[in-house]
Each structure stands twice: as structure tokens, then as C-alpha cells.
Amino acid sequence: MTLWGWILVACAVGFLTKLLGYLVPKKWLTNPRVARVAGTLTIGLLASLTIANTVASGQTLAVDARLGALVAAAVALWLKAPFLVVVIVGAAAAAGLRLLGLP
């Protein structure tokens, strides 16, 4: 299947997941263990996506300007900067470090 196909699959699954909450009996999802897994999955996936986008280049690990972006973003978040500012700081750090000659 093409990229378009999988985009539409992701959209359909995403909507049905939301709708499920409105359709299933309340006790299914108030099961604390299910709710807990939904929470740990969210943390685990976001942590994984963060680090994969920082150090992975295909199947190899690389230290480059993106690591600087991660540190700069962490500092911005520590200073309670809003989302869009954090993203711009990350971009500026990566672009700046590349100007200085980092890969």
C-alpha cells in the first residue's frame, strides 16, 4: 500500500479509537490497569520518538547538530517557554551548530 493509503488508515484508526470511548461501556476503560497502560504508552512513545529523531540516521547512531537542538529545547522548556518558542529554539540551535561546522 502507498503512503497515501497508510495515512488514511492512520486517520481511520485514530478516529475509531476516539469514538470507542463514546461507545463502549464505562467500566471497560475505567479499568485502572488499562488506563495506566494508555498513559505509559504515551510517555514511552514520545520518549522514543524524541531520542530516535535526535541520534538515529537510518540504522546508525550519529552525534550531530540535533543533539544540540535537544539540549537547547530542554533549556527552553526548563524556562517554561511556550511550545512554538521551544520548536524555534531547536531549529535555531541545529542551524547555528551547522553554520559552525557540525554535521
Add this chain to the structure above:
Amino acid sequence: MPTSLAQSPGARVGLSIAVATGLYGVSFGALSVASGLTVWQTQALSLLLFSGGSQFAFIGVIAGGGTPVAAASAAALLGIRNAVYGMQMNVLLHPRGWRRFAAAHVTIDESLATSTGQTDPVEQKRGFWVAGIGIFVLWNLFTLVGSLAGDALGDPKRWGLDGAAVAAFLALLWPRLRSREAGAIAVACALATVLTVPFVPPGIPILVAAVVAGLIGWFGYRSGPDGEGLEPDVDPYPVEPGRTASS
């Protein structure tokens, strides 16, 4: 007696959170085209998937060279919390007929947080719908602005857009790291990712991390039944003591 809509606290908070969240659709749009999606594919994600975390997950996997299957899987897994949010909103709203489908579509972190922060049932409804519909309109508008701008920029690396993606994921994760256990889960999953990158195709390490997170959630249940990480990633009511406004 309910206040008029113009003075409704739920609608006001909903509107301000809609502006703040809608604006960062710019970053999604720009990063999505930088990852290789077209402007139309980017817009389809904002219109139809409409869940920031899942949308960023999809393009994050594609940007790293992962397959569309892995991208769709990561997006689906990150959307599971929306089912729990939907159940919470169903209790508050009891939508019927077509409204049920509309409510489901705009069930996201921000609309849930705005609604559950109100105590009056009328305000809970107003907060949910104003935040949900407001974000939907602005998020889509700014996604388009971002993707058209990103398309015009050219080489994404020159502008540090790969660094912007890293920053976006960290910013999505950050407000969920409120407890020591949340931090430990994040470290374990990051480690699982780094260790598997050299051995499996791109995109798969993220699914390995999801398995690790799921196992910790399931078997570590006794250590804290609070639904770790399930609090929405925004707090529209920053005046509450001891909490801070994120994003």
C-alpha cells in the same frame, strides 16, 4: 442560571487555548513537508487524524526513514489515550446522534483539559466545544500556512528543521514527566530505542519502545494505579497552585 456565551468562563478559556494550540500547527505543517509528505498529505493528517501527538509521530517515523506501516502503527498507539479521554467526555456530555461523531473527532488533550477544569455542566460543554472546534479550525489553517512555508524553504537541514522536530517531541513529552516513575519510563524507552536502532529497520525501535512501555504499564500496575502520563499535556488553568502552564 448559565451566563451568556460572551461571559462564559469555559468558552473564554477554550478560545485562548485554541489560539495557542492552533498556532503551533505551523510547526507541524513545516516539519511534515520536510519529512517528505506533500502539502495535501499533511493537510489530510490535520483534517482527519487531528491529534497532535499522533500526527507528529507519523511524520517522525517517516522522517527517520521508517515505513508507512510503522508510522501508522506509532500514530495509532499514541492515540489510545484518546479513547480514555472519550469515555471521560461521554460521561460529561452525553452527545447523541451526529454530535457523538463530532465530539469524538475533537476529543484531544486540550478540549478535555478545558472541559474538565470547569465545574458547571454548562461550562464543561461550552469549554469542550469551543476548545475542540476552535483548535480544529486554527490547527488546520496554520498547518496549511506551515506546509506552504516549509515547501518554499527548500533544504530542511539548512534551516535546522530536524532540530525543530527533536524540540517538538521533547515539548510534547515534557509536561507528562511530572513524577519520578514517568521519568523512569521515559529513560527506559529511550534506552530501548537507542539499543535497537542498529539492529532493526528504521521506525521499528519506536514500536519496541511501545512494547516496553506497555509491559511496564501492565506489570508495574501495583506501583501506582493513577494512570501515569494520562493527564492531558496542557493545563488551561495555570492559576491552580503547584502546577504550571505548559505549552
